[in-house]
Amino acid sequence: MSNENDQIQxxxxxxxNWVERPLKEVGLWFSGGTPSKKRDDFWNGETPWVSPKxxxxxxxxxxxxxxxxxxxxxxxxxxxxxxxxxxIRGMILAHSAPVAIIQREMACNQDIKAVVSSDDISxxxxxxxxxxxxxxxxxxxxxxxxxxxxxxxxxxxxxxxxVPPIAEQEAIASALSDADALIESLEKLLAKKRQIKQxxxxxxxxxxxxxxxxxxxxxxxxxxxxxSDAPSxxxxxxxxxxxxxxxxYLRITDITDDGSLSDDERVAVDHELSDNYKLTxxxxxxxxxxxxxxxxxxxxREDGELVFAGFLIRVQVDHQKLxxxxxFNFTKTEAYWSWVTVMSMRSGQPGINGxxxxxxxxxxxxxxxxxxxxxxVLEDMDHDINAIQARLRKSRQIKQAMMQQLLTGRIRLV
Numbered sequence: 001m002s003n004e005n006d007q008i009q010x011x012x013x014x015x016x017n018w019v020e021r022p023l024k025e026v027g028l029w030f031s032g033g034t035p036s037k038k039r040d041d042f043w044n045g046e047t048p049w050v051s052p053k054x055x056x057x058x059x060x061x062x063x064x065x066x067x068x069x070x071x072x073x074x075x076x077x078x079x080x081x082x083x084x085x086x087x088i089r090g091m092i093l094a095h096s097a098p099v100a101i102i103q104r105e106m107a108c109n110q111d112i113k114a115v116v117s118s119d120d121i122s123x124x125x126x127x128x129x130x131x132x133x134x135x136x137x138x139x140x141x142x143x144x145x146x147x148x149x150x151x152x153x154x155x156x157x158x159x160x161x162x163v164p165p166i167a168e169q170e171a172i173a174s175a176l177s178d179a180d181a182l183i184e185s186l187e188k189l190l191a192k193k194r195q196i197k198q199x200x201x202x203x204x205x206x207x208x209x210x211x212x213x214x215x216x217x218x219x220x221x222x223x224x225x226x227x228s229d230a231p232s233x234x235x236x237x238x239x240x241x242x243x244x245x246x247x248x249y250l251r252i253t254d255i256t257d258d259g260s261l262s263d264d265e266r267v268a269v270d271h272e273l274s275d276n277y278k279l280t281x282x283x284x285x286x287x288x289x290x291x292x293x294x295x296x297x298x299x300x301r302e303d304g305e306l307v308f309a310g311f312l313i314r315v316q317v318d319h320q321k322l323x324x325x326x327x328f329n330f331t332k333t334e335a336y337w338s339w340v341t342v343m344s345m346r347s348g349q350p351g352i353n354g355x356x357x358x359x360x361x362x363x364x365x366x367x368x369x370x371x372x373x374x375x376x377v378l379e380d381m382d383h384d385i386n387a388i389q390a391r392l393r394k395s396r397q398i399k400q401a402m403m404q405q406l407l408t409g410r411i412r413l414v
Contacts, residue, residue: 015409018164024157026126027117030079032108035071042071047078050108052087055098058127058180060085060106067107076107082123083114086130086137088156093141093149097134101127113153120166124173125407129161132403164409171413172406179399186392193388197381198332204374205330206363211373216366224358226322227315231354234285235277236310239267246270247278247305252287252312255297259328269307277307282324285312286331289351294340296331298324313354323368325375330362 032050035042045068054063067076079085079102087098089111101123108114117123130137140155163169203209207218224230239249242265249269254262279285279299285308287295299306308314317324330336339360344350365371405411 015164015412018162018409020160020162022157023115023159023161025118026121026161026163027084027115029153029157030077030083030114030116032110032112032114033076034109035067035074035076039070042068042074042076045069045071047072047076048102048104048106049076050085050100050102050106050112052090052092052098052109052111055085055087055100055112057184058100058131058177059103060100061103063106072107078105078107079114080116081105083116084123084127084130085112085114086151086156087111088113088151088153089148091147091149093138093151095138097130097137097151099127099130099134113156121163122166122169122173124177125163125169126161128173128176128403129407132407133159162409165414168412168414175406175413176399176402179395179402183392183395183399186388186395190385190388190392193381193385197378197385200381201329201333201378204377205326205333206335207365211370211377214365214367214370214373218363218365221362221364222358223315223327223360223362226318226327226362226364227358228318229316231286231357232314233288233354234308234310234312234314235269235271235273237269237271237274237307240270242266242268247274247307249309250279250285250297250306250312251309252290252292252295255285255287255292255295257295259296259298259332261297261303271307274307279306279308279314280316282317282319284315284317284324284328284331286315286352286357287311288313288353288357289349291350293344293350293352294331294337296328298328313357315357320368322362322364323371323375325379326371327362329375329378336360 037043043066045066047067047069048060048063049065049067050060050063051065054060072078081102081104083102083106085100085102085108087093092098115126117126136159137151137156140159141149141151143149164172204211234250237249239251240246242248246268248266250266254264254266256262281299281301283299285297285299287293289311315327317327340352343356343360344352365374406413
């Protein structure tokens with residue numbers, strides 16, 4: 001008696017009417033090149049020229065750099081629309097293998113391979129397959145003596161792809177392209193919301209724009225005048241594996257550029273003095289050294305018990321003088337980062353100590369009520385941004401699951 005699961009074949013080679021082929025045979029492969037940088041007449045033309053820095057989207061409509069007709073006449077290869085590009089050299093191969101389809105004629109550099117697919121291969125299907133199998137391709141990479149990662153073309157060409165009939169390829173590609181369109185629309189919406197918030201911060205946190213109902217002059221002060229205690233340094237301790245009863249260890253690398261906690265798994269800390277370095281509600285921590293100097297994070301209890309590390313400085317505000325959320329948002333402004341840039345380089349090494357953070361200039365509204373109102377407006381914007389981020393993460397997860405099912409034939413569309 002047949003089992004209903006027999007209808008879905010869970011195998012990498014796909015269903016019986018899918019044909020395995022080496023990637024070498026899915027179309028014509030081409031290498032890119034770089035026109036001479038010594039020839040100004042080869043550049044700033046009309047033809048897009050793709051390098052790995054452009055490979056951030058599934059479809060490429062334009063590039064950062066462009067080459068001229070002179071470069072084309074001198075031998076630069078022009079690739080037709082719908083060519084599929086994959087990065088084969090560069091440090092980006094340490095964690096991803098970018099793939100894209102060009103939407104107009106373009107050229108590319110030598111760090112990229114391009115394939116013009118055969119008539120029986122959908123370029124969209126091929127591009128989605130390459131993206132879905134990035135782990136497989138990254139496993140083929142080698143490393144040069146200078147540490148540069150490389151995906152050898154011969155190894156790439158020998159990799160096999162299970163190819164369904166063209167009608168099924170196109171159905172799969174259409175479903176995944178719809179998922180891509182949703183992801184791209186959410187990315188654009190997220191970028192727009194972030195831009196709006198950034199503009200609002202520059203206006204509201206400097207007094208250039210006032211909320212309705214507030215008036216009076218803003219005053220200039222420094223951070224230390226608004227603190228309940230002097231800035232304090234974290235604890236230097238060895239990170240240990242997470243286990244019950246131990247607080248998480250908060251390091252600079254656990255804080256994202258936007259001031260939230262990274263999704264990466266964190267280590268714990270097991271030290272007899274840990275309790276002295278646990279963060280409390282509305283503590284602000286600031287990175288004091290290295291390339292991340294100035295990075296900030298505002299602690300809330302729902303983030304769990306956190307012990308802050310030695311390269312972080314804790315700031316505790318006097319709630320009668322300074323709203324912690326107002327201060328946190330100020331650390332995202334151009335004024336703050338301009339100050340960080342100047343202050344951190346005074347000694348020749350990037351770094352700002354506790355006393356220097358205490359000298360940070362602040363411009364404050366005349367009442368705590370206005371600080372709080374500004375903080376609420378910006379917090380509402382953050383809620384919108386966080387909601388879009390959550391939708392974007394979910395959409396990416398759904399697309400990943402779709403690729404795993406559709407590109408292996410576990411789920412059939414035709």
